[in-house]
Each structure stands twice: as C-alpha cells, then as structure tokens.
Amino acid sequence: MQKLKLDHTLISFLPILVFLPITYQIINDFHIGGLELFLDFVKAAFTPKINNQIINISITRLNETLFIAFTSWLISIIFGCFLGILSSDIFYKLIRIPVLIKYLLRFILNIIRSIHELVWCLILMQIFGINISIGILAICLPFIAINAKVISEQLELVSADLIESITTLNGNNFSSLITLIWSPIIKTIKNFGFYRLECSIRSTAILGLFGIGGIGTSIFLSFQALNFNEMWTYIFSISSLILFFKLILKQVKIQRINSNFILLIICISILITFYSIYFLINLLINNYYLSNLLLSKNIFLNFINLPDNYLKSIFDTITLSIFSSGIAISVPPFLLLISQNKYFIITLRFFAFIIRIIPPTIIILILLMFNEPSLSLAAITLGFYNAGITFKLLNDNLSEIDRNNYLAFKSIGLSNRSSWLIGLFIKQSKSYLSYCAYRSDIIFRETAIVSIVGSIGLGWQLKESLSSFAWNEVFIIIFSYSSIAIIGELLNDKIKSKLI
Amino acid sequence: MEVKYVPVINYVGAVTGFRTKNLDLVWFGGLTGVQARLQTPNSIVIAQRDIDKEFKSVFIVNKKLNLTPAKELSDLKSLRNLRFTFGSENSTSGRLMPEYFLNIAGVKTSEFKGKKPGFSGSHDATIALVNSGAFEAGALNKQIWEKNLKNNPKRTKNVDVFFVTPSYVDYHWLSQGDLDEKFYSGFTKKLKKAILNLNENNPNHKIILEMFNAKKFINSDAKQYKNIEEIGRKLKKIR
Amino acid sequence: MKSLIELNNISFEYNNNKILKNINLEIKEGEKIALIGKSGAGKTTLISILNGTKRQTYGDIKIYGKNFNNLYNSQKRKIGTIWQDLRLIDDLSAEQNVNCGLLSNQNLIFTFKNLLNISSFHKAHKCMELCQLNSRIYSKNLKNISGGQKQRIAISRSIIQEPEILFADEPFNNLDPKLCDYLKNLFISRLNNYKIKFPNTILFSLHKIELIDGFTRVIGLKNGEISLDISKR
Numbered sequence: 001m002q003k004l005k006l007d008h009t010l011i012s013f014l015p016i017l018v019f020l021p022i023t024y025q026i027i028n029d030f031h032i033g034g035l036e037l038f039l040d041f042v043k044a045a046f047t048p049k050i051n052n053q054i055i056n057i058s059i060t061r062l063n064e065t066l067f068i069a070f071t072s073w074l075i076s077i078i079f080g081c082f083l084g085i086l087s088s089d090i091f092y093k094l095i096r097i098p099v100l101i102k103y104l105l106r107f108i109l110n111i112i113r114s115i116h117e118l119v120w121c122l123i124l125m126q127i128f129g130i131n132i133s134i135g136i137l138a139i140c141l142p143f144i145a146i147n148a149k150v151i152s153e154q155l156e157l158v159s160a161d162l163i164e165s166i167t168t169l170n171g172n173n174f175s176s177l178i179t180l181i182w183s184p185i186i187k188t189i190k191n192f193g194f195y196r197l198e199c200s201i202r203s204t205a206i207l208g209l210f211g212i213g214g215i216g217t218s219i220f221l222s223f224q225a226l227n228f229n230e231m232w233t234y235i236f237s238i239s240s241l242i243l244f245f246k247l248i249l250k251q252v253k254i255q256r257i258n259s260n261f262i263l264l265i266i267c268i269s270i271l272i273t274f275y276s277i278y279f280l281i282n283l284l285i286n287n288y289y290l291s292n293l294l295l296s297k298n299i300f301l302n303f304i305n306l307p308d309n310y311l312k313s314i315f316d317t318i319t320l321s322i323f324s325s326g327i328a329i330s331v332p333p334f335l336l337l338i339s340q341n342k343y344f345i346i347t348l349r350f351f352a353f354i355i356r357i358i359p360p361t362i363i364i365l366i367l368l369m370f371n372e373p374s375l376s377l378a379a380i381t382l383g384f385y386n387a388g389i390t391f392k393l394l395n396d397n398l399s400e401i402d403r404n405n406y407l408a409f410k411s412i413g414l415s416n417r418s419s420w421l422i423g424l425f426i427k428q429s430k431s432y433l434s435y436c437a438y439r440s441d442i443i444f445r446e447t448a449i450v451s452i453v454g455s456i457g458l459g460w461q462l463k464e465s466l467s468s469f470a471w472n473e474v475f476i477i478i479f480s481y482s483s484i485a486i487i488g489e490l491l492n493d494k495i496k497s498k499l500i
Numbered sequence: 501m502e503v504k505y506v507p508v509i510n511y512v513g514a515v516t517g518f519r520t521k522n523l524d525l526v527w528f529g530g531l532t533g534v535q536a537r538l539q540t541p542n543s544i545v546i547a548q549r550d551i552d553k554e555f556k557s558v559f560i561v562n563k564k565l566n567l568t569p570a571k572e573l574s575d576l577k578s579l580r581n582l583r584f585t586f587g588s589e590n591s592t593s594g595r596l597m598p599e600y601f602l603n604i605a606g607v608k609t610s611e612f613k614g615k616k617p618g619f620s621g622s623h624d625a626t627i628a629l630v631n632s633g634a635f636e637a638g639a640l641n642k643q644i645w646e647k648n649l650k651n652n653p654k655r656t657k658n659v660d661v662f663f664v665t666p667s668y669v670d671y672h673w674l675s676q677g678d679l680d681e682k683f684y685s686g687f688t689k690k691l692k693k694a695i696l697n698l699n700e701n702n703p704n705h706k707i708i709l710e711m712f713n714a715k716k717f718i719n720s721d722a723k724q725y726k727n728i729e730e731i732g733r734k735l736k737k738i739r
Numbered sequence: 740m741k742s743l744i745e746l747n748n749i750s751f752e753y754n755n756n757k758i759l760k761n762i763n764l765e766i767k768e769g770e771k772i773a774l775i776g777k778s779g780a781g782k783t784t785l786i787s788i789l790n791g792t793k794r795q796t797y798g799d800i801k802i803y804g805k806n807f808n809n810l811y812n813s814q815k816r817k818i819g820t821i822w823q824d825l826r827l828i829d830d831l832s833a834e835q836n837v838n839c840g841l842l843s844n845q846n847l848i849f850t851f852k853n854l855l856n857i858s859s860f861h862k863a864h865k866c867m868e869l870c871q872l873n874s875r876i877y878s879k880n881l882k883n884i885s886g887g888q889k890q891r892i893a894i895s896r897s898i899i900q901e902p903e904i905l906f907a908d909e910p911f912n913n914l915d916p917k918l919c920d921y922l923k924n925l926f927i928s929r930l931n932n933y934k935i936k937f938p939n940t941i942l943f944s945l946h947k948i949e950l951i952d953g954f955t956r957v958i959g960l961k962n963g964e965i966s967l968d969i970s971k972r
Contacts, residue, residue, distance in 0.1 A: 029614070031583075031633075032633070033562075033583070033632065033633030033634045033635070033636070034629070034632050034633055034634030035633075036632050036633070037628070037629075037632040037634055125512070125513060125516065126512055126516050127516070128516070128520065129513070129516045129517045129519075129520040129522050130508060130510075130513040130516070130517060131522075161822070161824060161826050162826050162828065164792050164826070165820070165822055165826035166839065166842070168790055168791065168792060168818075168820055169816070169839070169840065169842045169843045169900065170812055170815040170816045170818075170843050171816075171842030171843045171844070171845070171850075172842070172846060172847055172850075174847055174850075175842050175845070175846070175847050175849075175850040176842060178847070178850050178851070178854065179828070179839055179842060179850055179853075179854065180828075182831075182854045183828060183829070183830030183831060184830075186830075187830065210510070211508070211509045211510045211513055217509060220509070221509065224620075224621050224622050224624075224625050225622075225624060225625070226624075226625065226628045259855040259856045259857050262855055263855060263857075287520075289519060289520070289539070368618070368634070369629075369632070369634040370634065372583065372613060372614035373614055373616060373618065374614065455614075455616050455618065455619075463589065464589065466512060467511070467512050467589045467590045467737070468736055468737045468738065468739055469515075469535060469539070469738075469739060470736070470739045
C-alpha cells in the first residue's frame, strides 16, 4: 500500500522532466531584441493610464463583457440541464424512448465539447459575421456540452435502490423522473454552476481579443498599438471584476433556496429557451452562405487536399499539450516542496492569481518579444497558465487536510521537506493526479488559444485556412482537433479509473 | 440619411460582414476587397485614393544589422535567416505583396529564422517590433511608414528602410450592388459622386481626406484588381 | 375470502446460490401476515418478488389473478412497499419525502409543487402524526434526522399512498418496543381519526418473534424454504 502511494507521488513530480527540452529550446531561441519593450511592458503595470475617458471606456467594455458572459452562462446552464438529463442513463430507465437517442446525443455533445470556444468563435464569426450574439453562441456551445456532461455524471450517482423505490410507486413516469433528479441537479448548479460564471467571464475576455467585443477587444487594441499603460488599466479592471464576483459568491452561501425564486428562474429559463431556439433557427435558415457551404461537395473531409504541414501541425499540437500538462502537473507540488514558508506560499498564491488573470494570448505575445515563436514558448505559456489553476487546487486541498501527520514526522526529526512529502502530499497525490488528468483534457482544447497566436500547430493552421476561406481545410482541422480531443479523453478516463 | 460607422478589428470579419450584408460600404484593402467581391455577387468597386493606383510596401530592418539597402528585388535574399514579421495575415501591403515580391526574389517564408514569419497584426506594430529589436526585419505599407517617420521619430530611430517594392493597386471603397433598391434609384451613382467630389480646398472635406492620407479619391473598377486576385490565388489566400 | 396473490413453485437464484426454493403461497384479501426468519433466510428477496422489483428464476406469480407485466397501472399503484433500507431522498425535507408517496395518484404539477415546497402538506402531516412524529421535524432536511425518525417517515410515505396491499421489510427497525406495538396495532386495526385508508392486506417481515402477536397468519422462512405456515382464526 505504502509503495503504491509513493508511485502516485512520483508521478506527480516526474513530468518536471519536460523542462529539459523546453529550457534547451528557450535558451537557444532567446534574444535580447525586445528586452526594452518588455521592460516598458512591466513598468507600465505600475503606472496604468487612468483618466475619465479610459474609465468610461472600461465601464462600457466591462458592461459588454458582463452581458456576454452572463447571458452565455445562463443559457449554457439551462440547456446544459436539459441535455444533461436527456443524455443520462436514468432518463432512459424511466422514459420509454430508444436508448439510441442517448448515444447519439452523447456523441454530438462530445464533439461540440472537444472544440474550444475560441475555435467556435472564429468559425462562427466567419460564417455569420461579427456581433455580440455570435460571441454568446460561441461560448454557449462548448459550455452547454460541458454542463450537460457534469449534470449527467451527477445523475448517474442516483442509486438504483432509490430509483426502484420511486418507480414502484407507479406514478407518472415524468413525476418519478423529476422527483429523482431534482436534488442532484440543484446541488450541481449550486456547487458547479457559479464557478462556471467565472469561466464564462474569462472566456469572454479571451474571445474579445479576437474581436468579439467587450474588454478583451480593448486589451488587444491597446496592446497592438503597444500602449501598455492603457492595456494594464483594462487588465486590472477585468481582474477586479473577477475578484469582485469571487468575493460575492463567497458571501452568498445559499442554504435553502426560496421556492418562489426557483419558480421565477424556471419561468425565465423557459422564455430564454424558446428565444434561443428561435434565434438559432433564424440564424441557420437565413444563411445562404452556410447552406451553400454545407451543400458543396468539397467541404467534408477532403483528405486529398491536406493543408501544408498538416501532420507536423498535429504532432506539434499533441506535443504542446503534453508539455503544457507536464508543467501544469509538476510545477505546483515542486514549488510547494521547495519551501513551506508562509510568505513564500503567499507570494506563490499571488503569482498564481496573476497568471490566471492575464489572458494567455497576451502572455505569449509578450514572450514573443524576446523569443522565437516555438513550441516550448507556447508550452510555457499554456503550462504556467494552467499551473496557476492546479496550484490553487492543490494548495486549497492541502490546507484542508489534517496536519497532524506532518507535525508527527517533523517531531521525529525528519526535515521539513520530507515531512511535507510523507505527511501531507502523499495523501493528496491521488486526487491531485486525477484532477490533473481531467485538466489535461482542457489543456488540449486550450492549445488552440496559444497555437493561434504563437504560430504553432493546428490553431495556426486554422487561422491561415480561415483567412483564406479554405473551408475544406477548416473542416479537416476541426475534425482533427475533435478526434484527438476525444481520443485523449478516453485515454485519460482509463488513467483516472486506474487512479481511483 | 443616417450613417452608422461600424469599426471592425479583423480583416476577415469585414469580409464576412460585407457578405452577410451587415455592411453597405466598406473601405477594403486590395486582397480583402477581392475576397469580399468574390463572395458577394454584384458588389461594386466605387473608388480608390490617388495613391492606391500606385501603392508600395517597404521592407524595414533594424539598424543594428548594418545591412546595405537592397538595390534591386533579388537583393531581398539577404533577409533570409532573419527574424521577420509581416503585419496582419490578410493585409495586402503588409503581407500579400511583400510575400509575393519575396517569392520572386527566391525567398520562401520558411527560410526566416524560426521557419516562420511573425504576424504583428498591424503596420504600426511592425515598426515598433522592428524598432525594439523583437524582430530584425519586417514589411509594411509605405504610406504608414512615411507617416511614422514624420510624426514619430522615436519609434523609427532604430529602423532603416531596406527596400521599396514596385507599385501595385491597393485599397478601395466597395459597396453592395443593391443599394439603389435598398435606398432609392440613383443612390450608388450619387454615393460615388460624393466620394469623388471630396476636395482638399473645402475645410470639412480636408479633414476626411487627411484621415485617409489622400489628396483626393479617383475612379476605380474591378478590372484593376485582377492582378491582386491572381497573386492571392498563387499564395493560396484566395481559393 | 378472495385470493389476491398466488406463488407457484417460485425459486430465485443469484450467482448459483439458491436463495428461494419452490415457494408455494397463497395470500388472501384481508390477511395480516408476519414473515419471520433469520437474516439471510430470503425474506427481502421474497418481498422483492412480491412487489415486482425482482424476477423469479423459476415458477410464476399471480397478483389479482394476472402476471405482474399484465397488471394495469391502477392495480400496481395499490401495492405499497416499505423498504428495509428506507430509500428516502436525502436532500428533501421529511414532509416532501412523505408526499412522494402521493406520486402514484397525483399529476406532474403536484410533483413540481412538492419539490418547490409549495404543495399542501395537510395529509402528509396527518400521516406523520399517526406515526407519532414530532411536528418540529416536518420541514427538516432528512440529513438532520435520526434513524428512528427516518424509519417512521418511510412508514408515513407508505401510509399516505393508501395501498390495498402493503409489503414491509423490517418496518419496525430502530424503534422502541412501545412504538413498535403502537404502529403494529395501527396497521392491524386500521382505525384512525383521519379517515386514512390503511392497507387491508399486509405482509411484514419481522426479526423479533415477540411482534407476531395480532397477525392473522405467521409464515416462517428458513434457508429459502417455507418452514412454517400458521393461520390464526
């Protein structure tokens, strides 16, 4: 047993080895060319531009961001619930419709989920033009699929015994279904739903960098004009928005939800549902370009006309996600192993927060000032961005567990580090790793973000093909993204089931 | 008549906006204008600036390289193995034409350092990045380069002009073909006349013309852009 | 008296273990049956076969003269069960759980109202009062409720259903002897002040032999076989 635990610990640290090739490449590619510009960038962080005009712009832009984020969050929760129920086993146990629908639905949702919202955004923008509703749609699609997956997974936890006891009452099947799924759904929305709002704000900011509007667009415009002082003002304003939401959500601990409130929510949800469906149908029906596109024979998986360097792009993308995952997995435990000093940890927490807030797109653009665009550079960006997230999780979990073991090992004379490792980390390593396995699915999808900007892999290819309106290439790239993501997820599920 | 200005920050977005008829009249670059026209039947080239008939790009390099300026096109070869940046992917003067001239000189974009060129996103950014040394060389719109040279000496102090390209046609106004039906008959003609009649001597007009860096707008038609279309197809930016 | 349920040569196997062997049994309307036997004798399995949640390996069972599959829904609804492991919904309140018993004869709107906590709990409260539950726990979440109270909530849920036949698997677990006697008499006498119809036919599995007092028939189960069947007249 002890040996097995040590294995998990070892696995958490081993990926640090990815730093060998990464450091090698970074050192090779480093040049001091843009150092001056970089220093400007850092200096500007301490002197953000503040005047009436820019505050007004920030407020208008934040409003836009909030509108996009909130609307897409709401819609994705509502549809996520519906589709989550429709793709759960329990639904088909109670309602007599062909199980084939479940598999079909899960398949479609998997494909939608495997593509990052940024990729959705670029494609939809190209087909329907730039407006806010396209941004909302782009965020909604993968978010609905993610929420649906979480909801249906939670519904699988309803015990067979409970199902049996309610079904033997022989009431209306829908009544039985709703009675059984009610509490798990409310619980999931309470625990998971609000976290999704934060994700939605962050995604809106990233899509903004690609022109969808909101604060992200301002960040990008001021960055492009190399107006760093202005850019920092916008970054600080989006950070304070996210912080503000976090504080509020910490305060609001809903114990018992008022039933009138739920009733109101259900009514609003129904309205939103109908409106969204109406909007979507309208969007699809009136678009001749889309129908022409879908009708043309050359579009679907025309593997004869592969984009240039197609295989290399795929290889790069996979390597990029492996390297980034390696960083995201190994850096947090490694840093915590170095020292358990209180101030050191506070500093780490601060940096983890900062790195989660600045969009990875901007980070890689900064790094590009004194580095060649390379796979390692993209991996560093994406890896540390995600390490910010895994660090937070690990640190939170470690602070929750009992420290007695740690103190006991220390009292028998073990060093700080060894006691931390044996007394604290070992207990967490299993759950940490299984979270990391889940995180690496996300990392693969996020490669799109850095890949588009950092001239690496499939994302780059996607942007080139889109700007040439080469739809057959676009389809091949999407197909590749999606299939790699799905295969990766299957592999990770295997890993996770071994860990548990 | 009410006119609404819609700022669009990406090139492809403008093409799509035009195709979906969310935009009636767009100021397009050469390449994006052709892309938009191919996707939007009946659209009409309204006018171009005086300078667009003979537009040029410049290749710039960082002074530290001490590179002797190119005398002829084939000298572009000495840009090989440098850190090189274009402007935006779909820019005619910041990417398409420079890449075309590089190809003629026998330089492939994969021969730059890092096996790929950078894309700064805008002409101004190209200057700043080359000036700072983040990139060693770049290509951009000649007119924007001259404007920066005049107004922003600090930003251009580390930059030398390496080569000025031969001329080609670039920017133009493109309008939807059905504006007469949408507004009133004769509208398109009137629009064209209004644009062509902008006069430097009228102070109000002057403000507009200055923003476009032009002395006046001149007549233009789709035929002029045949060459751009061919180059676009050659470089796979038009399929 | 009319015969309600007939079991012919019922056997049940699970992983090659014979849990029930050739059970023949006829249950008549109005019978109050105590099913006794040690744990592992097959009591729970027998109840699961009777309420249709498990299928026998051999033999056949007729309820109201029909196979289980051929029963009308209206007939199935007249069969109630109290489960040994209670099977309540942890995240709902006591009264909401009891109201779930009404699912069998109420519509979808009632379900929503119940889950939203805005339905009428009048009948639920009556049933809980009959089970001597303190009114303070009516609206409490099930997580904050003791085992004995949960047991009575499960009983209330079956009472509110007003079934004709009730199968109960160790319904008096976790209850003190006085309460056991009180509840048992309630089911046997069926008398109450609230006009609630108690099941006419009941089969309770019991582990305490003291409790068989008052039942009209006692069936003993041993190693999956009926070892005892006594009717008191």
